[in-house]
Amino acid sequence: MSESLQYITNQEGEQVGVLLDMETYRRLVSLPSDAEILSGLSLDELPALADSMLAPTAQTQLSELLARNAENQLCTEEIAVLNRLLTQVDQLNILKTRARYTLNLHS
Structure with a gap:
């Protein structure tokens, strides 16, 4: 088979199935079905992501x-910025955890 993917169509021309070459099939079958796994990243990229941090300016x-929030000294705009930064930290921590989880599956 010269192409890795071919479609099967019914009489109305609707795609109803797929034919894969064996290499593509084996690669797909060997993929874990866990939605938390970060696929498409190399084993060099995963540790870099797992160790990533908020940008220094954002961390500062x-x-x-x-510190100012602890003293109730933030205006409405600053509270919004603080909430945005905290959301970024939460999302970064989720990504870092998923990267570590994916790495553990490969070890």
Whole structure:
């Protein structure tokens, strides 16, 4: 088979099936079905992601806003910035955890 993918169609021309070459099939079958796995990243990229941090300027801004927030000194706009930064930290922590989880599956 010269192509890795071919479609099977019914009489109306609707795609109803797929034919894969064996290499593509084996690669797909060997993929875990866990939605938390970060696929498409190399084993060199995963540790870099697992060890990533908030950008230094954002980390400095976050630290300053948290300190001022503890003293109830933030205006509405600063509270919004603080919430945005905290959301970024949460999302980064989720990605880092997923990267570590994916790495553990490969070890």
